[in-house]
Amino acid sequence: MGSKKKADKAAKKKGPKGKKARAKAKLDRQWGEAAIIDDDNTTKRIGNSRLLAQKKKSTGGVSWGGETKSERNNDDANRKSTDPVISKGITKKSSTKFERKTNRRRYNDGSSSSSDEASDEESDDDNTTMKILMSKIKKSMEKKGKVAKKYMEEEEEGEDVEDTPIEKEVSSDEESSETSDSENEEHDDAVMSDQNENEGDGDDNGPIGNDEDESVIDIFRTRFSHKPLSDEEVDSISQPSRDSASIGVSTELLLTRKSIGDELKDFETTEKDRSKLDEHWKKCAMKNLESSRKVLKQGWKKFNNKKDFTPRQAPLYTALSSYADLFSITNSMKERNELHRVNLLHVLNHVLTSRSRVQRHNKQLKEIEKSEDKEMDDDDDDEKFRDQGFTRPTVLVLLPTRSTCHKFVEGLFQLTGNNLDNGMNERFEGEFGNATGDDESDDDGGNARLKEVLKKKGKDWNELFGDGVNQDDDFKIGISLTPKAAKTQAQKKQNSSNVGIKMYSDFYKGDIIIASPLGLKLLITPEDEEKEGDYDYLSSIEICLIQHADVLMMQNWDHVNDILSLLNQEPQNINNTDFSRVRNYLLEGQGSHWRQLIISSNVMDPFLQSAFKRYGKSISGSIKMRRKFEPEEAAISKVLIPMKQVFQRIAAGSFTDQSSARVDYFVKSILPPILETNQQHTMVYIPSYFDFCSLRNAFLKRDLPFVSVHEYSRTSEVTRGRARFLQGRKPIMLYTGRSNFFHRHNIKGVKHLVFLGLPEHPEFYSQHVNQIVSAENDPSEMDGVSSVSSCLVLCTKYEAIALERIVGSANCSRMLKSQKSTFMFYS
Template sequence: MPPRGKFQGRRGSARGRGGKSGRGGMKRSFGGAEKFHNTRLEDVEESDSELSGEAASSHLDIDTEGSTSDVEETPAMTQPYIALMQSLEKDASSSVAPTAKRRKLDHPPPKQEVPPAAEGENGEVSDDEGHDVDHVEEPEEDPSNDVELENDDDDDTPDAEDPFETHFVNPDSNEYNIRLKGVTSNVHQTKQVEKNGWRIFRSTPGQTPDQTTQPPAIFSGPSSLKLKHRLIETSNKLCPSFDKLEQVLYPITFGYQDLLFCGRSATNSENLRRMTCLHAINHVFKTRDRVIKNNAKLAKEGESADFEPRDQGFTRPKVLMILPTREAAVKVVNAICAVCEPDQQENRKRFDESYIDREVKFSADKPADFRDLFEGNDDDMFRIGIKFTRKTIKYFAQFYNSDVLLASPLGLRMAIGSEEDKKNMDCDFLSSIEVVIVDHADALLNQNWEHVEYIFEHLNRQPRDAHGCDFSRVREWYLDNQAENFRQTIVLSAFNTPELSELHRCSKNWAGRVRVQPEYNGMIQELGLVKAKQTFSRFEAPSIADDPDARFTYFTSAIVPSLIKLAGRKSSGADAGGTLIFIPSYLDFVRVRNYFSTADAVESLSFGAISEYADVREASRARSHFLSGRHKVLLYTERSHHFRRYVISGVRRVIMYGLPDNPIFYREIVGGFLGKSEQDMLLEPGRGSVRVVFSKYDVLKLERVVGSKRVGKMIRERGDTFDFI
């Protein structure tokens, strides 16, 4: 297997974003020269002990705090309901008084302490014996931890206004049944409102037209939240009051509605991270403390206990956070620690060594969003379990022992395993996930979105094994296979895309879903001092499936002839030289590149190409030939700009084969590249030009570039050409 951080072979297509636009599992690694490798699943050997899916399942024993009573060990393929019947028969034949309930499996004999492992590539800890480096052996804890109540002033009386109670514990049966029917039949009532400068699209399942949604509560600060008492002081200290955006997002997040937020930026990312971490820890603490208190009551009352608590899922993990890089995981861990202020952090040194990279990689001239994503350890293959005990956080906990799972899409998919390998596949640790947080989703789109889809397909499935579960404590809706109707999904992205919209639209949360996005003024107004003629040309495509062919036909019949005509001119300021063709999709890039290589019509147009698979030397050569005029045309992909953010000199004309998903790229390419040519005296001010090709299926991209007020006309009007200066 090639060293990590190096490119593992150039491929004809990069499968990402559902196989449409070539967003394969590309990672970016910087060490002196910039290098790439493809992180597609099939490129990773299953013998890799660091991220082996087998290791993720075979070493996952259970030691869940405050969970359930011991259960007889069941065969590997025992169904949960068979295990339930066996446990009931066992209880009926036993007259022993109940004890403090606790879920566990037989642990292997205690091992001697393993000496510190050597640090491997990318700061990861290697293990000569082949153990899973993302997990640690955990000693069996004192059972008293499961029944001893913490110093918590929370009242045992359920709070009818607490969303945790109304969503998970005691939902209103009438409202729940109506909404569940709406989810099943895909009937939603959507309402659009504006608040604090943000557009809010609220979709509630099962509502009839004459029903009205209650206005959301006004949250002015953490004091408005239903927090565990131990979190109130720290949250008030970290954020005494909410800004306008937080006043919009906190009621949605803490109300357990699904959220798609399309305004994430380097500026507000820290506040969003604090919000999601506070919500996740509050949920974990409420779930855990309820179990511990019920254990204490059962242990105290013994046989005279007159209640049967339903307070658990099949397995322990309750929160899943999907992140793009290890540096993002570091930021989340720091936010969690700031929120809950643990007395101890077990394995923190190992975590820092494996996840933190303090090397300064970029100069200050790199864009803020680029540094926010790629600064630090940008490895996109990781997963880690975090376990909360009394005033302690344990890192690298085994998955079935964990409360919170942090993982990249690739790392988690490898932990699950492949559908073809049923024997070693394990997704049971995802069966009881109740909160999913996808942060920096726009960055995940540039890795491999298929991994994210695969993960969501395996969430909240009925587990194949019992895993020591006491089914008498499992909530009814878990047993009824309705866990996905209670799961909350929070997606934070810089912008919306069809992939994110589909993920959000397929939500089955009975509480409903909300999309929040800004009103776009249009990136065409943020080009700085550059004044260039911008022409937007619309072509017609019968369907979204026919869009690539229609786009290519329009390009070769309407755009290329004008370039050929310019190539015949000898005037230095009017020939085809300095033409940059920006292509979002790698598959389209391959098609256009092959056309320029083989078509007789463009024989006179010399060209170079820079894609995400071009190494540094190849990209430098193409840029040099383009600047010198040896290549009149330069093909440039969106993902290469995402991972490298080149500033290309010599650009006099920009042709956009398609609009970029990220509107910032439009500003950087049009304003930045043409502006640099003006500064370098290679282009007369105002002589630069931009030609953009789009169809009605590019409406989301187009709105961010031209503005929310213009996009409707450009999609629906009879004319097909729109000029902006």
């Protein structure tokens, strides 16, 4: 006996022999343990998968694919124990059904499992197990697509085959159901399913899923019960039609598809009566709100300051409900807050509706498993339960600072009627709440002076970067939501919510990911450059919300572009995915066409437009807000001092060449007269940091006296530079736009102002022009060298968007079309 044990140990140490055997053993280790077959034909799953034990009964002569049912069960069991793809790749409730259908296709096609294994074993080492599985699934879908195409060709002319099963296919928008990795979450879902049993369909949201009310458009179900896009449909997205709809006196929506929605398509944009226009959009918004979740309808008025919808909220919520990509522009802090409330309402309705459907399907699958007579080989049932993605998270929210994240989460709890528990609230407030200063000055005069200085910086600045505001731009947090059944009388008395919210969830177990671009980029980027980062949790994102895009552009817009490029990519790992419930268009790699991109910004910018056009690929089209600026709304009308303002248009060959064209023009045409006349107190405002570096290098090469204030300057450098410029010891100051955006310095002593490019925010233009001192408005500041002040603006034809905000739409159009290159405005 001792010698036999030693021989067995020695055999185990040697391992498998042969190239194919080692490749198969490696594949088995990657996929985990195979299925174990008991003597009584009971299948058990091991590892992270849910335990599935179902006795298979022999049914004698019932044939399926040329063999009896008992023979098929035994053959399938043996094949599951040897095929690692089938044994571990498909998990959870519907796995038995998917395996049986996959195996049937294999045998009917005349292909054996051994040939498939051989081809997999001979593949390169670079092919991961995920790629092998996806290739198998795609091959299966291609065969199924050929059969469906042949069937459709045989149908009678004029019969719409695709529209018939829509009422049966109740699909959803979300995530993978709970796995056994978290027993508590799995238990919660089971409890919710049991609670929803007494609530009919369990949606708790009125008309959603109710076919009796035909007046309510169920955009959610129609959108996600669609088949994978054909080549013609994909081509039509890249070649959209054009349309527009007015939402006010000077604002309109630019539509790229006429099929965005009946409310947008059928509305006559020639309507000039503002009251009728606002009433129309309000009716459209209320119609969409009625089809939302009940808990959101109850909390909306309280969350929105006791209002249904404002004139600006109504059309935008209608646009959001159509699942079209949306680029919205806000004109004030009030409008921005109103729009952010609408964005949050849409996101929550999307997530809760999806989670409710997943829970309902989980319950139905449990009932099917318990039923011994239920036949599970129907294709319609297979499509019905495809309600998830590769991973659970479906909403990504990008925000610039922790304070904006705090406000977003605070609104999420308020809209759903929830309250943070004491322990979680203490942690969240400590990490995302306002920073309280420990050092309080005893000098009341000093505090009063500080408050006065901060007040001059503006309300929008104080909300983002004010005293005590958490400005940290490195954060990420996951949130999971669980819809519950209707409240009981006891719950109503306790004022509990119908939505369960869990903060700080793992990304793979959460529904909403809130992060800054920097925080997410650092998380995705691996420490080892040779390895790839983990970003599979972005593979099934269906709504990407980017708020405060103008602030993100000032931080680093490249991080946003990098993150958008990773959305809806094919996952690298299995991640406990139940592939039998993954929607078909995700398996086909068409997830980006079913993703909604929402960008909210205070200003329109070419970089934002480029990202929106590049990554906005929704099949529902795109909606972009365009605002026309009347002369009285332009920034130049807010200049309060008498000043001649000269706009010089510079010739530039392309958008990428305009930066160097502006710097060259300044160095060759503007700088020599300044040096010849010994002009003092000249400030050069430079919006781009790259232009600042080019101009600074030109000054250093000529050994010219100047001071610079930029976003990376230390406080002591800024203070010293401002003092030397005011005293005249340094004649020129180079001042960057990002430094002005984040700090709003009050530069004193400016007599000559040069804009090396137009500022992104129009208020910066009037702010700096009003700071110019002259003999007329402040004689005490003059040194007698020159009594004439000046303002020069250098721009190119590619800055039409920024120019329109400063001089107005009509003046901008005239300046760009004119053959002249110099224009002067006098205030």
